[in-house]
Amino acid sequence: MNNQHSILVIDDEPDNFDVVETLLDSENYELHYAPTGKQAIDCLNSFQPDVILLDVMMPDLDGMEVCRQIKSDPQWQALPIIMVTALTAKEDLAKCIAAGADDFISKPVNGVELRARIHSMLRIKQQYDKLQTLLNLREDMVNMIVHDLRNPLTSIVISNEILRFPGLSPEKHQDKTDKITLAAQQMQSLIDNLLVVAKLESSKMDLNCIEVDLCALCISALADIEAIALQKKLNLVSELPDPGGMVKVDVPIFRRVLDNLLSNAIKFSPSNSQVTLKAEYLTTGAKLQVVDSGSGVPQNLRQSIFEKYEIGTRMPEVSQIGLGLAFCKMAIEAHHGTITVEDHHPKGTIFTIFLPSV
Structure with missing residues (x-):
């Protein structure tokens, strides 16, 4: 991803662009130049600037009119425009602001001031x-939840x-x-996940951790998911330690983690395959x-799938809100553990949870 900021300089004097280019040489900006306001407006989609430096005194369209036209387009209303002007009267500067300018700088341009004002506008734009x-x-999340x-x-x-029917x-x-x-269970699970994620994020949930038999916990999770696996003709396999070994967890929260991971494995595994x-x-x-034996998670998505509402591989026939793995990550980290993929x-995916010693 290119993190280089783009600056568009609109000025009818090429020498003024050369001055700006020199003053910003150390900033690693991607600079673009347009000699007229019309050319700049026509090429905005190509330039995709983060900030515009706009000369006020230009033939044809002056800077104020160019500013008004750019700001009248909803696509560019949030694009910061710094007016570069030789005008000093307060009435003229007020007209710049009224035209939609976000800031202004006086000629001759001072390098320190120019860099500071661009930094300020970039911060606002970011x-x-x-936001x-x-x-x-939020809109996507609401649509997915609905x-x-x-x-x-x-x-x-x-x-x-x-x-x-009789x-x-x-x-x-x-x-x-x-x-x-x-x-009904699917709806309840989704609502529970939303509520628990909100509490974990706001640090308003205190885990009630107790020592529990790890083997018994896993057997219980497998038993609850067995009917769904049978519907899809999946073979559930367990490779568990002998009973009696203890882990310290918040049982309802940790069970939900296991339920989410097993449910995902069943969703993404083809029929007549195996989930372990x-x-x-x-x-x-x-x-x-x-x-599981599903389609797997691409290398470039193995971190982002643990973020809220992020989805690894979109499957039209599968319900995917992108919340379950975010919940798993927050819940496991609340237990001071880790989860990786x-x-x-x-073919398939392995999700690994590590829980530190009791």
Whole structure:
């Protein structure tokens, strides 16, 4: 990714651009030049500037009109514009601000002042970009949550309507009842994850850690996921230590971590394949692994998938809100542990949890 900031200089005098280029030589900016306001406006999408240095006194379109036209476009309203002017009267400077300028600098341009004002505008632009990213993320998150809640809710409504039909066979009745139960569990899991993530992020959740048998904990998690695995014709395999070994965890939170990892493994594994839960004791703690035979996680996404609402491989037929792994990471780190992901050869993914000693 290119982190170099782009500066667009709009000035009818090429010599003035040379002066700016010299004054900013040490800043590693990507500089662009436009000799007229019209040319600059026409090429904004090509330049994609982070800041504009705009001369006021230009033929044809003067700087104030250029500023007004740029700021009238919603795409560029947040783009900082620094007016470069020989005007000194307060009324003229007020007109620059009224035209939409964010700052101004007087000619002859001083290098220290120029660099300071550009730094200030870049800082404001970065803050705006971060806020815009958060707003877009929030919108995407709301859409994903609505989508992921709508699917199980639709299943509940349809199954409930079918149960009203007279003469429904016992087998069909049981099938629809099971679908309602599963859909309700999916909705509850999503809501619980949202609430717990919010508490973990705000540091308002105190873990209630107790010593528990690791083997028993894993067997319980596998038993709860078995029915879903059978529906997809997946073979659940356990490679667990002998009972009696203890780990210190918040049981409901840690169980949800295991549930999320196992559910993900089932989602992304093809039918008639295998999902494995491994656990072992180390001298420094305990290690757990969930191994699947799915499409895997690309190398460049192995950190970002643990961020909220980030998705590794989009699969249209699979519900993916991008929250489960973020929850897992926060929950494991709250236990002072780590969670990582790596390839499972020849195909699939291995998620590894390390918990330090009790």
